[in-house]
Amino acid sequence: MALKRRTIEYYLGLDKFVVDDEHAHITLKKELCRTCPGKPCTVACPAGLYKLKDGEVEFDYAGCLECGTCRAVCPQSGTALTWAYPKGGFGVSFRYG
Numbered sequence: 001m002a003l004k005r006r007t008i009e010y011y012l013g014l015d016k017f018v019v020d021d022e023h024a025h026i027t028l029k030k031e032l033c034r035t036c037p038g039k040p041c042t043v044a045c046p047a048g049l050y051k052l053k054d055g056e057v058e059f060d061y062a063g064c065l066e067c068g069t070c071r072a073v074c075p076q077s078g079t080a081l082t083w084a085y086p087k088g089g090f091g092v093s094f095r096y097g
């Protein structure tokens, strides 16, 4: 039996997100990001939440899969990028049924 090829949009559609509009669980310091060589977050995030626009990184935490990849690849993790899980009741979950 051949496996069906699925798009990333298909898999992201299996998730649901409850976004905490009051508290961002990931934040960036744009002035530090400007000096970042390669800006690896823009290619590593599986949800494609880091975008390059006119040389600047734009980020929206809504849609975060909480995988921690950006924290792992960021050379300035803890300074340019702060990362935490969303507060209870917020964040990603699998859409059952």
Ligand code: SF4
Pocket: 028, 032, 033, 034, 036, 037, 039, 040, 041, 042, 057, 073, 074, 075, 076, 077, 080, 081
């Ligand atoms: S990898 Fe880290 S420091 Fe570099 S652009 Fe992304 S968040 Fe900023």
Ligand code: SF4
Pocket: 026, 044, 045, 046, 047, 048, 049, 063, 064, 065, 066, 067, 068, 069, 070, 071
């Ligand atoms: S934790 Fe994962 S999904 Fe969320 S912003 Fe970082 S790389 Fe993207």
